[in-house]
Amino acid sequence: MKLRYAPTELDEHRARWVRRSGNIVSMACDDQPDANASRRLETSGLDALSRRLGPPTSRLSVAAATLVVLTWIVLSIAVMVAELLSVADSIAVPLGVIMVLCIVTSLALGVAALVEHARVPQLRGLAQAIFAVVVSGAELMIILHAYFSGFIGPHGRRLRVRGRPVLARVRARASERPSCPSGHRATVASLDEVDRAALRDYWTWVAREEHASITAFERLAVALRERGAPRSLIVGAQMAAQQEADHAARCFALASAYAGQSLEPCALVVEDTGTPTLVTLALEALIDGCLGEGSSAAEAALLVGGGDTAKAVHDTLVVIARDEAEHAALSWAVLEWCLAVGGAPVHVAVKRTLAALAPRAKPTGLTDPSASQRAHGMATGVERDAAWRAAHDVTVTRASALLGHAISRAA
Secondary structure (H helix, E strand, C coil): CCCCCCHHHHHHHHHHHHHHHCCCCCCCCCCCCCCCHHHHHHHHHHHHHHHHHCCCECHHHHHHHHHHHHHHHHHHHHHHHHHHCCCHHHHHHHHHHHHHHHHHHHHHHHHHHHHHHHHCCCCECHHHHHHHHHHHHHHHHHHHHHHHCCCCCCCCCCCEECCEECCCCEEEECCCCCCCCCCHHHHHHCCCHHHHHHHHHHHHHHHHHHHHHHHHHHHHHHHHHHCCCCHHHHHHHHHHHHHHHHHHHHHHHHHHHHHCCEEEECCCCCCCCCCCCHHHHHHHHHHHHHHHHHHHHHHHHHHHHCCCCCHHHHHHHHHHHHHHHHHHHHHHHHHHHHHHHHHHHHHHHHHHHHHHCCCCCCCCCCCCCCHHHHHCCCCCHHHHHHHHHHHHHHHHHHHHHHHHHHHHHHC
């Protein structure tokens, strides 16, 4: 289709598109319009429009950033609805799997978008690609850290808020000389800098978890009282909180000795999420108590039985091994009570959790501790695995028996 312009009008339009697009077009004016003028005009016009709109946006970048945002929005709404309907415990595992899959997918899309931008720098959407990679990578690192640091030593009962472990921050009091157990200062002075740093980090982490366990047992005592549990369970939780306070003080003293400065926990402000359900009480007793504290007690006992542990550390581990075993026994009593009064919802939740506890080696970290670190309370990979497997076998066998007995009584 030819444009119906007089020669002078056609020349003016051609000149205008040339100025906008930068293309070189012949400006000769003839009495008759050039046969290719319409085509050249259309091409130069599209070029100009393309430049005005800018380069195209990478679809991978948009998809990656959109998936990151939608994952958090959808999962947040799902968690809120689940809590309102009191089914949060039953869908926690599926939601976690979906979240991990979405994070991994958004990370892969973001990396692919960055590769695409490296090949075609003119594409837009680089900021979205970087956002997706950074956020997804950070989320994945947090999940991996939470998984592999789940059972790193004698840590006490976990304090959970909406299913997530919570720990207090640590601060140093520079004006005060660190308190050190009797005779331990000379032992610490004999360690090299690498060993002291490793022991400082390890015992600080253990101290933080023992400190969080105080609140965890206090909340457990309140929850048991509100759910009408036997008095023996309530008193047991209260006594456990006092024992965890002693553990935290001992562990912070050791951490301070290795750090060379007095360390203490900051105030731990915990959100009030209401009284936990019987399902939540049962699952926390099973995972954090029967398995977690059972593993911690076994690990501490192995360290004590080694015979080559520094005296101050040995004394602390003796107390922890004894008390954690008592806390595991309390958790077994709580689990048995929940199975007896919780009915089908508790039975189904415990059955699913036991099925998910596939035999696996306990995470041992990248390297074993040095001989000096082992002598100051850091277990070897073999010892951690042995403690984990022993606690795992006992937990699966005994909990399965309790579950079967509860189901038969309810039938």
